[in-house]
Amino acid sequence: DGGITQSPKYLFRKEGQNVTLSCEQNLNHDAMYWYRQDPGQGLRLIYYSQIVNDFQKGDIAEGYSVSREKKESFPLTVTSAQKNPTAFYLCASSPRVLGGANQPQHFGDGTRLSIL
């Protein structure tokens, strides 16, 4: 079955550590996205990528970094510069968008990050 796999499901970080969240898709989608969701809040866009080797900052990119070396993979690193990293992180993908957000996004089941 095609889909998006996020791992791990739960992740714990010590103060001052960087951690990397994995996101893999086998939908052959060009575009991939990372969102953060806090209780009672909507999804906020961290980074997105429309094509391999290219990515753009979203609304809350500070303290995060990404790479897009392969079409299937879009890992997110939460750096020690992110002072409030505890949240539910969601990865999504969509076919390449031409002229507006006219493609549905397919989501993984998220990674819940907590600080020890």
Next chain:
Amino acid sequence: SQKIEQNSEALNIQEGKTATLTCNYTNYSPAYLQWYRQDPGRGPVFLLLIRENEKEKRKERLKVTFDTTLKQSLFHITASQPADSATYLCALEAGYSTLTFGKGTMLLVSP
């Protein structure tokens, strides 16, 4: 600034009734609007997309309307079932290829 408003209070309805959820927006002129369903601890699942030149769209028991004059979308679930209980998110295009999501409205359908 751009803003999307969904009713933050949960909507409680009886099984078999029609649920109606509202999405209002300001300072947007979206060409597309999308609705998603999210269950606890899971990622959102795409339900419907409606274009600005479409007044209404249907899929099985779901119906979405899009009024660009009122800057509002309504999401209806007819003959609701307990399995429809979830949080429903609306999303608007926020710029080239990206979406801005509302905070969602929780729907609780009781037997």
